[in-house]
Amino acid sequence: MARANPNAHPYILHPSSLFAILHLLMRTYVDTYRHQGLRKKLVAILREKGITDEKVLDAINLIPRHFFLDTAFDDIAYQDRAFPIAQDQTISQPYTVAYQTELLRVHPHEKILEIGTGSSYQSCVLAQMGARVFTIERQRLLFDFIKTFSFISRYRNIKFFYGDGYEGLPTFGPFDKIIVTAAAPHIPDRLVEQLCIGGTMVIPVGEKGLQRMLRLTKNHSGIIDFEEFDNFSFVPMLGGKKN
Ligand code: SAH
Numbered sequence: 001m002a003r004a005n006p007n008a009h010p011y012i013l014h015p016s017s018l019f020a021i022l023h024l025l026m027r028t029y030v031d032t033y034r035h036q037g038l039r040k041k042l043v044a045i046l047r048e049k050g051i052t053d054e055k056v057l058d059a060i061n062l063i064p065r066h067f068f069l070d071t072a073f074d075d076i077a078y079q080d081r082a083f084p085i086a087q088d089q090t091i092s093q094p095y096t097v098a099y100q101t102e103l104l105r106v107h108p109h110e111k112i113l114e115i116g117t118g119s120s121y122q123s124c125v126l127a128q129m130g131a132r133v134f135t136i137e138r139q140r141l142l143f144d145f146i147k148t149f150s151f152i153s154r155y156r157n158i159k160f161f162y163g164d165g166y167e168g169l170p171t172f173g174p175f176d177k178i179i180v181t182a183a184a185p186h187i188p189d190r191l192v193e194q195l196c197i198g199g200t201m202v203i204p205v206g207e208k209g210l211q212r213m214l215r216l217t218k219n220h221s222g223i224i225d226f227e228e229f230d231n232f233s234f235v236p237m238l239g240g241k242k243n
Pocket residue numbers: 089090091092115116117118119120121122123136137138139142163164165166181182235236237238239240
């Protein structure tokens with residue numbers, strides 16, 4: 001867990017946040033046959049769109065995405081689209097999650113750093129594939145929400161941190177893989193430093209509205225090889241932590 005920052009302002013919970021957390025605590029999670037059927041259809045759509053890694057598709061087939069959304073979205077949770085979560089953030093579109101995960105070429109027991117926990121759906125996909133996941137979120141409220149989310153206790157291989165993803169997690173690195181799930185205006189040096197030799201980073205780089213998905217590989221001489229993929233639109237990767 002993130003260490004307490006002695007200089008931080010005392011964290012005061014807004015009444016509406018308190019209500020949202022109580023609401024989540026009281027929520028029960030049920031994965032019906034109907035949800036499972038909708039998930040199978042979603043997996044078929046992802047296959048049609050070009051996702052081929054069966055381990056990625058299996059993970060998406062197993063994880064109840066509707067648990068990560070407000071119950072109001074229960075009926076549409078398996079459409080291939082992004083949805084709003086708390087704090088003006090989004091749970092990424094399943095295609096985007098599948099695309100980034102496929103590019104990452106995940107293997108069991110790898111150490112993976114994720115920037116932008118958000119709903120924790122992407123973290124669960126990586127954990128379901130057997131990776132050891134270290135995920136950072138800069139928004140205190142989203143970080144706190146996760147602690148109330150009972151489903152997550154299924155994945156002992158995810159560690160959650162409250163912090164600034166631009167800094168990475170130097171004390172826990174180096175990482176086999178790094179995945180950035182917010183739009184980075186540039187490639188953060190600290191993250192490149194925390195990548196193993198032979199390690200891979202998948203990161204959307206560009207300005208607001210449109211970013212190019214990049215895959216960086218640190219080769220055996222420590223040189224970074226770049227590959228470019230499709231364009232996407234992520235919420236921005238912002239500097240600093242937010243209370
Ligand atoms: N992986 C998430 C997608 C969340 S959207 C999911 O599966 O739901 C991107 C997230 O990145 C947001 O929650 C946002 O608050 C967070 N974020 C943006 N800049 C960040 C930074 N510098 N460090 C850590 N998290 C950041």
